[in-house]
Amino acid sequence: MTPAPGVVPARRGATTGEREERGGEPLTGDPLTGDPLGxxxxxxxVDVGTLFAGPLSATLLADLGAEVIKVEHPRKGDTARTFGAQKEGVGVYWKSLARNKRCITLDLSQPAGQVLFLALAEHVDVVIENFRPGTLERWNVGWEELKRVNPGLVLLRTSAFGPGGPYSGFPGYGTLAEAMSGFAHATGSADGPPTLPQMPVADGIAGVFGAMGILAALYHRDARGGTGQWIDNTIYEPIMRLMELMLCEYDQLGIVRQRQGNHIPDSSPRGAYESRELGRWVALSGSSNETALRIFTAIERQDLVDDPELATNQGRLAHADRINAAVARWIGLHTVEEVLERFRAVDAPVAPVYDSAGIFADPHFRSRETLVEVADDDLGTVTVPNVIPRFSATPGGIRFTGPARGEHNLEVFGGLLGLEAAELEALRADAVI
Structure with missing residues (x-):
């Protein structure tokens, strides 16, 4: 399939022949163009995780050029393949979450699968898993076995509650972390229930922290002459780390934050305000004295600018209801475009509240290629978030989208581990791969 102009061509990793030519060494450039991958x-x-947190850590590093081998169960596959909406039987989320990963199948509950997994571990820098604590040990491929075959290995272990403590063995997902971290309690309207996000926020934050942990461990190993190590990463602790403002308040002042909708007890004005156009909103925050005064100027309220009681944040908080009413009244008389033009004219920060359609249409996002269209074998093209952060010399890239289950079995087991076709067929017959 020839991609349309402006579409990044899909690339399903190196072929078996290309793998043999470089003797199983890690990829250092695109096999077609020679361009640096990041x-x-x-x-x-090796990514042996499922769903979100662990696999996202791998995806973020794959975007920056790491070669990622995704391990799935031969029959079940990763649950993420069918998570969310599907188009013609194809999970659309999978195409982004599993991008830049070469997919193999392997049953780790079988002894033959365990032998292959340990053989694979000899050839890699990092293993990522997010099973319940003790699962790898039950399969005889835990940390002790892994470091025995590869002392320099870094093992990221992401779990709901960690390997120690009374909750260690409990099942858990991001929803539980969002609840227990204080996030849900602090989110939502004052007269409504605790609010959980629609997107996997806790898993996403855990994935970022996991990737950060891997990079630190690799630096320790490679730049400081250290050894390999395993990393204990939970799903609840990373999101709780970002809740430190309310935790510090409770620790020192005994304050328990309550839900306040879009308003917060730290700055005023702050919130989402509906424009004259029904269903179209803007958001703003006056988090500094200068910003608040510019907002007052933007809404043509010189009386608020001149009011000495509103010159400080504490003063504005004392009059938050009056301020928010004034802001809401002015914005409610104007279109979103009028609000944006007026606020930007006086250098006051404001943003439209976007749904997915708004995100796709935004000219700034288009200019920066925040979203990028990538060729895909199943769907023709898919538009996904681009690589972040951006590097001036080694930018990384999206080399291909989420592959089919077991698509790279021959390439990895044959090219990297040197298994013959007859051996692979026997493993397939025994449902090991």
Whole structure:
């Protein structure tokens, strides 16, 4: 399939022949163009996680050039394949979450699968898993076995509650972390229930922290002459780390934050305000004295600018209801475009509240290619979030979208581990791969 102009061509990793030519060494450049793949080129990762947190850590590093081998159960596959909406039987989320990963199948509950997994671990820098604590040990491929075959290995272990403590063995997902971290309690309207996000926020934050942990462990190993190590990463602790403002308040002042909708007890004005156009909103925050005064100027309220009681944040908080009413009244008389034009004219921060259609249409996002269209074998093209952050010399990239289950079995088991066709067929017959 020839991609349309402006579409990044899909690339399903190196062919078996290409793998044999480089003797199983990690990819350092695109096999077709020779372009550098990012600052992590040469790093090889095995992703044996499922769903979100662990796999996202791998995806973020794959975007930056790491070579990622995704391991799935031969029959079940990763649940993320069918999570969310589907188009013609194809999970659309999978195409982004599993991008830049070469997919193999392997049953780790079988002894033959365990032998293959340990053989694979000898050839990689990092293993990522997010099973319940003790699962890898039950399969005889835990940390002790892994470091025995590869002392320099970094193992990221992401779980709901961690390997120690009374909750260690409990099942858990991001929803539980969002509830227990204080996030849900602090989110929502004052007269409404605790509010959970629609997107996997806790899993996403845990994925970012997991990727950060891997990079730190690799630096320790490679730049400081250290050894491999395993990383304990939970789903609840990363999101709780970002709730520190309310935790510090409770620790020192005994304050328990309550839900206040879009308003917060830290700055005023702050919130989402509906424009004259029904259903179209803008958001703003006057988090500094200068910003608040510019907002007052934007809504043509010189009386608020001149009011000495509103010159400080504490003063504005004392009059938050009056301020928010004034802001809401002015914005409610104007279109979103009029609000944006007026606020930007006086250098006051404001933003439209977007749904997905708004995100796709935004000219700034288009200019920066915040979303990028990528060729896909199943769907023709898919538009996904681009690589972030951006590097000036080693930018990384999206080399291909989420592959089919077991698409790279021959390439990895044959090219990297050197298994013959007859051996692979026997493993397939025994449902090991």
């Amino acid at each position: 600052p992590l080129q040469g790093v090889r990762i």
